[in-house]
Amino acid sequence: MKNLLYILSFLFSFGLIAQNNILFEQGNTLYNEGKYAEAISKYESILDTKNHSADLYFNLANAHYKLNNIAPSIFYYEKALQLAPNDKEIKNNLAFAKNMTIDAIEVVPDVGFSKLFKSITHSMSFDAWAKAAVVLVFVFVLLFLMYYFAYSSGRKRLAFIGSTLSFILLCVALAFAFQKYALDKKDKPAIVFAQESRVKSEPNLRSEEAFRLHEGTKVQVVDSVDNWRKIKLSDGKTGWLSSEDIKTLTAF
Template sequence: MKQFILTALFLFSIYTCQAQDSIPAVQHNDSVKVENKQASGNDANELATVAYNEGRFKDAIAILETARKEGLEKGVESSVLYYNLGNAYFRTNDMGNARLNYERAALLDPGDRDIKHNIEYMLTKIEDKILVADTFFLHTWFRAAQNLLSSNGWAILSVVSFLLLIGSLVLFFFSRNVFAKKTAFYIGLFALILVVFGNIFTFKQKDKIEHRQTAVIMSGTAPILSSPDINSKELFTLHPGTKVYVTKEDRSWLEIEIDNGHIGWVQREKLEII
């Protein structure tokens, strides 16, 4: 029995390590910030920080956009850079680009409190005030737990929890002390739960990054129609900074859903994928 359990754990460890290796590389430099943060030694970010602090927000945007494009060419994204861009765009009252960059930052680092705070504050400034449709409380809790860490964070926690589980099993099987066995059992059970949910959250966060199905309205006004046809009935209108969920594609049209559950079609040029 012991050999079977240890063999199963060994195979699971290989699976967990492979899961961690499959996570896309995300460059996260906590020292590179624009607002209420310290600047790093990187020339571009230092220049952007100086421009931002002097009120030259458009200059800061130009510098950071150049850095963003250079990073994308190398296959690297930074939640901090997106956060900085969001701040700079917000200062120029460009709610579309501000929301877009804040949401991209949140996608890479969902647990960051500054990002969450700025998104919540920005929601008070955009034109569309959309109430969120009621959702099952367990789904809300599950999503909130998932967003506590990034995909890399959950992967690291899974590996650490797995090592703790191995240690607990060794202590449980080979210790003769009853108290030690009980302690090892409960710690191992807790570690097992963390391993299972850590892997689930890792792959869900990874899937959100690789298959981006949310977007932000960028156009001044975006009419939402009943079908992918310019002559179809207009259902409602959205404005810059509103986040939508993309559900279907049809040529140059996207079917979108908003937080209150309403669905319609919009021209692709009116929004940008997060």
């Protein structure tokens, strides 16, 4: 009975993949014919099956860009970039889409040690740092055993130096892994979808207006109260806006 269920599950998955491939090709054909709205419909049908890929989000963003849909195009370019963070074509198209936004927000740059530390931390994913730490554990144990069982003083010295160095690197890798995890957990980007959003100083309609944002602007969500979201801009400004005005770039 279990084998039958596995076979049926496999056939269903295979059929779903085949159907999604057909929808993707149909969407590409419609896009090439200039039927961007219809292409979007095909691409979104694939998303409805909980399947996603960088190519799918990229094509969906391109279609929205052709229709001058600022917020959706930036949103889906950002989603594509989450899956393919080093893709130059996605980055270039995202830059073009951002040129359509109204808000000109300066970025407060990191300087000195903070910039270097963050640069190294973001050079690898949390999983990559964790894997590096595991490898260094094995290296440390191996070199320590070599030191313990070695007979010659020369080999003992080399094994001791190597094990000490691997232990130090292990601690560094763990530190960067935990730092990367903490930064990723705090990172909650979102895109403003409202054509114009009035950002409040407090999470209620009676509070004063702090500033306004327009569609396509990227923000960081730092807190939430009911249907209000506290956002922070790249220039350090903070305020509250309705959760309906933004769409969060949730992780996969």
